[in-house]
Amino acid sequence: MTKLSAKNILIGISGGIAAYKSAELVRLFIKSGANVRVCMTPGAREFITPLTLQALSGNPVHTALLDPEAEAGMGHIELARWADLIVIAPATADLMARLRIGMADDLLSTLVLATAAPVHIAPAMNQQMWAHPATQENVNILKQRHHIHGPAAGEQACGDVGYGRMLEPQQIVDAVSATLELTHTPRPKTLAGHRLLITAGPTREPLDPVRYLTNRSSGKMGYAIAEAAASMGAEVVLVSGPTQLDTPEGVRRINIETAAEMLEAVTSEVPGTSIFIAAAAVADYRLKEVATKKMKKQGSALHLELEQNPDILAKTSLGNPDLFTVGFAAETDDVIHYASGKLKRKQLDMIVANQVGNGKGFDKDSNQVDILTAAGGHFTLPEASKTQLAFEILDIINTVYQQGQVRLT
Ligand code: CTP
Numbered sequence: 001m002t003k004l005s006a007k008n009i010l011i012g013i014s015g016g017i018a019a020y021k022s023a024e025l026v027r028l029f030i031k032s033g034a035n036v037r038v039c040m041t042p043g044a045r046e047f048i049t050p051l052t053l054q055a056l057s058g059n060p061v062h063t064a065l066l067d068p069e070a071e072a073g074m075g076h077i078e079l080a081r082w083a084d085l086i087v088i089a090p091a092t093a094d095l096m097a098r099l100r101i102g103m104a105d106d107l108l109s110t111l112v113l114a115t116a117a118p119v120h121i122a123p124a125m126n127q128q129m130w131a132h133p134a135t136q137e138n139v140n141i142l143k144q145r146h147h148i149h150g151p152a153a154g155e156q157a158c159g160d161v162g163y164g165r166m167l168e169p170q171q172i173v174d175a176v177s178a179t180l181e182l183t184h185t186p187r188p189k190t191l192a193g194h195r196l197l198i199t200a201g202p203t204r205e206p207l208d209p210v211r212y213l214t215n216r217s218s219g220k221m222g223y224a225i226a227e228a229a230a231s232m233g234a235e236v237v238l239v240s241g242p243t244q245l246d247t248p249e250g251v252r253r254i255n256i257e258t259a260a261e262m263l264e265a266v267t268s269e270v271p272g273t274s275i276f277i278a279a280a281a282v283a284d285y286r287l288k289e290v291a292t293k294k295m296k297k298q299g300s301a302l303h304l305e306l307e308q309n310p311d312i313l314a315k316t317s318l319g320n321p322d323l324f325t326v327g328f329a330a331e332t333d334d335v336i337h338y339a340s341g342k343l344k345r346k347q348l349d350m351i352v353a354n355q356v357g358n359g360k361g362f363d364k365d366s367n368q369v370d371i372l373t374a375a376g377g378h379f380t381l382p383e384a385s386k387t388q389l390a391f392e393i394l395d396i397i398n399t400v401y402q403q404g405q406v407r408l409t
Contacts, residue, residue, distance in 0.1 A: 003177050004029065004180070005034070006033060006034070006220065007033075007084045007180075008037070008084045008366065009035065009084065009085055009087060010038075010079065010085070010087070010117075011026055011029070011038050011039070011087050011088075011089065012039045012040075012087070012091075012111070012112075013038065013044040014041045014043060014088065014091055015042070015044045015045075015047060016043075016047070016092045017047060017124075018090035018124035018157075018165070019047035019090055020047060021168070022038075022048065022089055022169075024169040025087070025089055025169040026038060028173045029087075029173060030056065030057065032173065032177075036057040036058075037062065037079065037082070037083075038053040038057050038061045039061070039063070039111060040053070040061060040062070043092070065106055065107040065110055076107060076110055076114060077382075079111060080110075080111045080115040080117075081115070081383065081385070081388055082385055083115055083385065084117055085118045085176070086112065086115060087119075087172065088120065088121045089120075089166060090122060090123070090124030090125075090166045091122060091123045092125055093125045093132075096121070096123060097134070097138050100138040100142055119145070120148075120149060121142065121147065122151070122166050122172050123148065123164075123166070124164065124165065125151070125164050126156060126158055126160060126164055127162030127164040128160070129164065130162070130164040147175075149172055150165075150172075151166060151167065152166070187228075187232050187391070189233030191232040191233045191394070192232075192233030193233075194235070194274040195272055195275075196226075196229045196236050196274070197239070197266065197269050197275070197276045197277070198222055198225055198226050198239070198277045198278075199239045199262060199266065199280035199282075200238060200239070200241070200243070201217055201219030201240045201242060201245075201280055201281070202215045202219070202241045202280070203257065203261075203283045203309075204257045204283075206257075206287070206290050207295065207304070208290065208293065208295045209292070211295070213285070214242075214283065215281050215283065217241070217280070220386050222240070223240075223248060224390035225390045226251045227248035228387065228390035229390075230248060232394060236248075237253075238251050238253045238254070239253075239254045239262055239265045239269065240253055240255055241256060241257065241262065241281075242257060258283075258286065259309035260286075260309070260310070262280060262282065263310050263312045266316055267316070270316060270320055273323060274401070275324045275326065276313075276320075276324070277326045277397070278313040278316075278325070278328060279328050282309060282312055285307065285309060286306065286307060286309050287307075313346055314346040314347075318347055321347075324349050324404065325346075325348045325350075326348065327348045327351045328353075328354075329342050330354055330356040331355060331356065332355065332357040335353050335355050336353060336372070338353075339351050339370070339372055340372055343374065349373065349374050350371060350372065350374065350396075350397060350400060352371050352393060353369060353370045353372065354367055366383055366386065366389075369381050371393065373400055
C-alpha cells in the first residue's frame with residue numbers, strides 16, 4: 001500500500017514540450033496504485049496524443065468542455081467531483097495566468113474551478129517567461145490556493161539555461177505524496193469536542209480453523225468517513241473487520257473478525273460517544289457450530305446450519321436512545337423503500353442508502369448515495385469519490401445532529 005493507493009487522480013496536461021514526460025507521470029501514478037484520468041488542453045494535443053495517455057491510464061482522455069458525447073459519459077462536474085486530487089503537469093505560463101484569474105475557458109481550467117480537491121501544479125516554461133514579473137505575480141497568487149512543485153533549473157529544450165524545467169515525473173509523484181492530505185480546502189473543525197464511533201469493513205464468520213464466510217466489502221467508505229471525521233476535529237474510534245487499508249491519521253482502530261466481536265467492541269466504546277455510524281457490512285449469519293478441526297469432504301453436497309448474528313446497529317440504537325445513530329443500506333433494488341424500512345425498524349436518526357451490484361458500490365472508489373432522516377429529510381448526493389462523499393455525509397450528519405441538540409436544550 002502507498003499513500004496514493006486507490007486515490008482518484010486527475011492529471012491535467014497543458015501545451016508545453018514537457019508534455020512528453022506526462023506519459024511517464026501517468027505510468028508512475030498507476031504503479032503507485034492510484035486511479036488515473038487525464039484531461040488535456042488543445043495545446044497539449046500538439047505534443048502528445050490522447051491515445052498514448054488513454055492506453056497508459058486505462059481510461060478515455062478528457063479533452064473538450066463542450067462535447068455532448070463526453071458530457072453524457074462523465075461530465076465536467078462529475079469529473080471534478082470524482083477527483084481526490086488534481087495534478088497539472090506541465091502547467092504553462094498561459095494556463096497559470098488563466099488559473100490565477102479563475103477563467104473557465106477550457107475543460108482543465110473549468111475543472112480547477114469546479115473541484116473541492118487539492119490542486120498540484122508543476123510549471124514548465126522558458127526561463128525568461130518564468131522570470132517575467134507577470135508570471136511571478138501569478139505564481140505568488142496561485143501558491144496561496146494550490147501546491148506548486150518546481151520548476152527546476154537546468155538546460156532547456158530551447159537551449160536556454162535557468163529556472164523553468166518541469167520536475168522529473170518521479171519528483172512530482174514524491175512531492176504530491178509528501179503533501180497528500182485528505183482535507184480539501186482546509187476543513188473547519190466542526191466536529192471538535194465530539195466522539196464518533198464508526199464500524200467498517202466486512203466481518204468473517206469461521207466455519208472451521210481454516211475457512212470462513214465473508215462478503216466483498218473493502219471498508220473504503222467507513223475508513224473515508226473516519227479519516228474525514230478526524231480532520232474535522234472529532235475523536236474517532238474505528239471498529240474494523242479485516243481490510244487492506246491503513247489506519248487513518250488520528251484514528252483509534254480496534255480490529256475484530258466476527259460480528260460478535262464487533263458487537264462487543266462497539267458496546268464497550270459507546271459510553272462517551274455522541275455519534276455512531278455503522279458502515280460495516282456485517283455478516284447476517286454465522287455457523288451454528290464451528291468445527292474445531294478442518295472439515296473433510298463428505299459426499300457431493302454440504303449442508304451448513306447457520307444462525308442469525310446480532311444486529312449491532314439495531315441493538316446499539318435501541319439500547320441507547322440518546323445516541324445519534326446512522327446506518328447504511330446497500331441494496332440492489334428498491335433502494336429508498338428498503339432504506340426507509342431499515343431507518344424505522346432500527347430506530348435510526350439517519351440512513352445512508354446506495355445501490356450495489358452491476359459494478360456499483362462495493363470495492364469501488366466512488367459512489368452515489370441518498371440520505372434519509374428520521375424527521376423525513378431526503379438528500380441526494382451525486383456520484384463522487386468516497387473521500388468527497390465522506391465530508392458531505394458528515395456535514396449533513398453534523399447539521400441534523402446539532403439541530404437535535406438545540407431542540408433538546
Ligand atoms: N448492521 C449491523 N449488524 C448486522 C447487520 C447490519 O450493524 N448484523 C448494520 C450495517 O452496518 C448497516 C445497516 O445495519 O449500517 C444495514 O445493514 P443491512 O445488512 O443492509 O440490513 P439488514 O437489516 O441486515 O437487512 P437485509 O440484509 O435483509 O437487507
